[in-house]
Amino acid sequence: MRSEEDLIRTLRTAAGHAGSDGLAGAVAARRRVRRVRQRIQMVLAAAAVVVVAGATAAVLSRGGEQVRPAVTVTAVPATPTPKEAVVKQKIRPAAEVWPEAVFTMPAKSADGWRYRPVTGLSATEVLLSAESSFEKAGRLEVYDSAAKSARVLGDVPAPEGVKGYFVQDFEVGEQHIAWYGTTPNSPDKWADFWIMPRAGGQAKRVGEVTGPMSEVDRIGVTGDSVVWSVHQGGVYRMPLTGGTPERVADELHLMSWPLAAGYADRDENRGRRQDRVVDLETGQTVTVPAPAKVTSLTCGPVWCYGAAGDRTIVQRHDGSDRKDLPAEVRMHGMTELLGDRFALLTAYRSGDPAKEYVPLAATYDPVTGLMGGMSRMPSDGGGAGFGRGISSSPSTIVYWDEDVRSSQVCTTKGGAKVCEAKELGGGKEFTVVNLAAVTAGD
Amino acid sequence: MDHTADFDEFVRARGDALLRYGYVLSGNMEDAADLVQEALARLGDAWPRVRRKDDPEGYVRTTMVRLHINAWRRRHREDLVAAVPENGRFDRYDDADLWAELRQLPPRQRAVLVLRYYEDLPDDRIAEVLGVSRGTVRSQAARALDKLRIARVLQEAR
Numbered sequence: 001m002r003s004e005e006d007l008i009r010t011l012r013t014a015a016g017h018a019g020s021d022g023l024a025g026a027v028a029a030r031r032r033v034r035r036v037r038q039r040i041q042m043v044l045a046a047a048a049v050v051v052v053a054g055a056t057a058a059v060l061s062r063g064g065e066q067v068r069p070a071v072t073v074t075a076v077p078a079t080p081t082p083k084e085a086v087v088k089q090k091i092r093p094a095a096e097v098w099p100e101a102v103f104t105m106p107a108k109s110a111d112g113w114r115y116r117p118v119t120g121l122s123a124t125e126v127l128l129s130a131e132s133s134f135e136k137a138g139r140l141e142v143y144d145s146a147a148k149s150a151r152v153l154g155d156v157p158a159p160e161g162v163k164g165y166f167v168q169d170f171e172v173g174e175q176h177i178a179w180y181g182t183t184p185n186s187p188d189k190w191a192d193f194w195i196m197p198r199a200g201g202q203a204k205r206v207g208e209v210t211g212p213m214s215e216v217d218r219i220g221v222t223g224d225s226v227v228w229s230v231h232q233g234g235v236y237r238m239p240l241t242g243g244t245p246e247r248v249a250d251e252l253h254l255m256s257w258p259l260a261a262g263y264a265d266r267d268e269n270r271g272r273r274q275d276r277v278v279d280l281e282t283g284q285t286v287t288v289p290a291p292a293k294v295t296s297l298t299c300g301p302v303w304c305y306g307a308a309g310d311r312t313i314v315q316r317h318d319g320s321d322r323k324d325l326p327a328e329v330r331m332h333g334m335t336e337l338l339g340d341r342f343a344l345l346t347a348y349r350s351g352d353p354a355k356e357y358v359p360l361a362a363t364y365d366p367v368t369g370l371m372g373g374m375s376r377m378p379s380d381g382g383g384a385g386f387g388r389g390i391s392s393s394p395s396t397i398v399y400w401d402e403d404v405r406s407s408q409v410c411t412t413k414g415g416a417k418v419c420e421a422k423e424l425g426g427g428k429e430f431t432v433v434n435l436a437a438v439t440a441g442d
Numbered sequence: 443m444d445h446t447a448d449f450d451e452f453v454r455a456r457g458d459a460l461l462r463y464g465y466v467l468s469g470n471m472e473d474a475a476d477l478v479q480e481a482l483a484r485l486g487d488a489w490p491r492v493r494r495k496d497d498p499e500g501y502v503r504t505t506m507v508r509l510h511i512n513a514w515r516r517r518h519r520e521d522l523v524a525a526v527p528e529n530g531r532f533d534r535y536d537d538a539d540l541w542a543e544l545r546q547l548p549p550r551q552r553a554v555l556v557l558r559y560y561e562d563l564p565d566d567r568i569a570e571v572l573g574v575s576r577g578t579v580r581s582q583a584a585r586a587l588d589k590l591r592i593a594r595v596l597q598e599a600r
Contacts, residue, residue, distance in 0.1 A: 002540065002592045004559065010537040010544070011466050011560040018465030018474060184536065232595065310459060 001187060002217065003231045012296075016331070016346050036104075048066070058432075091328060091347055091359050094398075094433045095373030099104050101437035103145040107401060107430050113138060113426075117399050118170045118437030119391035120339075126397060127172060129156070129390065132242075140177065140196060145434070153177070153200035153299045157400055158206075159192055169392040172198065173221035173257070176240075180216050180228065188213045193226045195240060218392045220257025227280075229254040233263075235280065252278055256393035261288075261299050273297040274304065289319040293441055300337040301323060301365050304398040307331055312345065314366045326371060327364050337394035339435040344388060344398065347373060353381040363398065365438065375400040396436040401426040449489045452498055460502060466556050467510045469545035470571055472523045481505040487501060504571050511572070514531065543590055551586035 013036040015049050094103040100123070110115055118127040124146040130139040140153040154334075156179070158165045164186055170179040176195040183190055192208035204228050208214075213236055220227040225237045227248065235249040252260035255277070270362025274297050277286045288304055290297050297306035299317060306313050308324070312331050315322035329345040336344040342363045351358050375386040375398075385404065389395025404426025457478065459465045464474030481502045485492060544552060550572070557568045558579075565583075569576045587594050 002536070002590065004587075004592055006536065007544075007555065007587075007590070007592055008559045010540045013537060015462035015466050015560065018462040018471065032482055052516060310455075399585050402508065 007229055091362050091373040097370050097372035098438050102433050104431050105143050107427055117231040117397045119389045120396035120434040123437040123440035148195050154196050171219045171392040176221045178221035178226050180219055191216050209239050256301050274299050288315045288317055294391045301339045301340045305343045323362050339396040342435050354376040374398045395435055399430045400433045402431055477509055509554050533550045551582050554582045555586050582591050
């Protein structure tokens, strides 16, 4: 069973796709001739300036055919205001901004299992989940970017007699790696918890839970317990030796053990906004202030990110060091934080991908003010992608496959046009940004 | 007063946010661009009145949702599966599935979910925007949530 939170997150993430690379394709695909009055033409041109932001040439070519977008960009005011000029600032690739953090690695293990990065264990080590088939985690491995080799930590088994079992997020603790699994396609509410020594070895099943307690949103692992929070709010703990779960806190959501965050009451104007960060070991609570216009404020271990109109703000938990992020980025869907202090951001389209580097996503370092672009908008008009590490705490990893392309394939069935996105190529190598390497010297 | 400059500034400032709204409403970029442009064109016609009397953004968003439900309905039947080239960009696979299922919902049910969970509007305001009763909003939302296999937790609290 899904939750309303899943719906909110999906809608916001989808919305984040709209302003960036989606529009170029849409404009190219727009072949309908519109009945347009002269006045409206001017209006539409103005709209096009905003949404296309100079990203697409006035004429796009696809399959040798000249496709003229329904709106042209010719009616741009002759003298742009300084506000518009700001958007022209370029985002450089992460590999140039943080060369120590970017490397390539195989996308598959020697025996052909597909890797899915989890998070950085250090500046040079990345925890990987190896999957025998789609989303079926079978093994944990560590890739060492200095030695350029992977080593196996241990198997990730499925519990016996459980149908439709899927491993969900992993979490790296000081001594253990923990994870949980669920049966997402079954109506029964159920989850189980596992640990493996961080150095590798045999996985051990800690225990299982049912009912509301099994609707896990994040997990953590301490020296003696698995800790988790649930979608409805509330934190639980179960000893590593198994046993009865114990409720540790009400209402809160785990962020990264021992930190948890609480949400302000729903306010129709301010979205879902965190207003406190609690250290569950010490009981210390920091009230998180935010300017009135800030929505969706979400905190990581040190910094919080929020939306303020079309700008994004960042501040420390106590509201200090608050600043606006550069105008060319905004939060990616619901705030997705990365590592201790970064957030996954969507870059506004800022140039022609055939002529220059145009990132699909970006991340910003509030400590240094540096910003690096992730993945690349392809110059051929097709789609591309990127992924985020699947740790429960904010992952330090963003990765993508430079060779993969998605393109729209349309067929006509019974008079109706049916289009779908097909992925082509790729599967050999990932480009990985490990933000743990950026913060390693701190 | 130069209305045109004023209106252009509004379009520049809000176009991107409106496009995102159009995208979650319609489920594809082509229709999102259509919705935004048609609604902005209508706003342009009504600009002197709307700017003076009420909130232009509210006007444009209401126009978009009504266009989405009415004029766009027929075409969606023919073109149910439009391309989502960004499919791979959901960080969770479940979300990509949920997005795909959302796009299959009838326009009105989808609009209710977008207004409630994306725009965060209370049910009585949704009823006003759609021109239906609050009871209809609740039943449409319940039906849509059930179809998507989403537990109604917040809904019960509303």
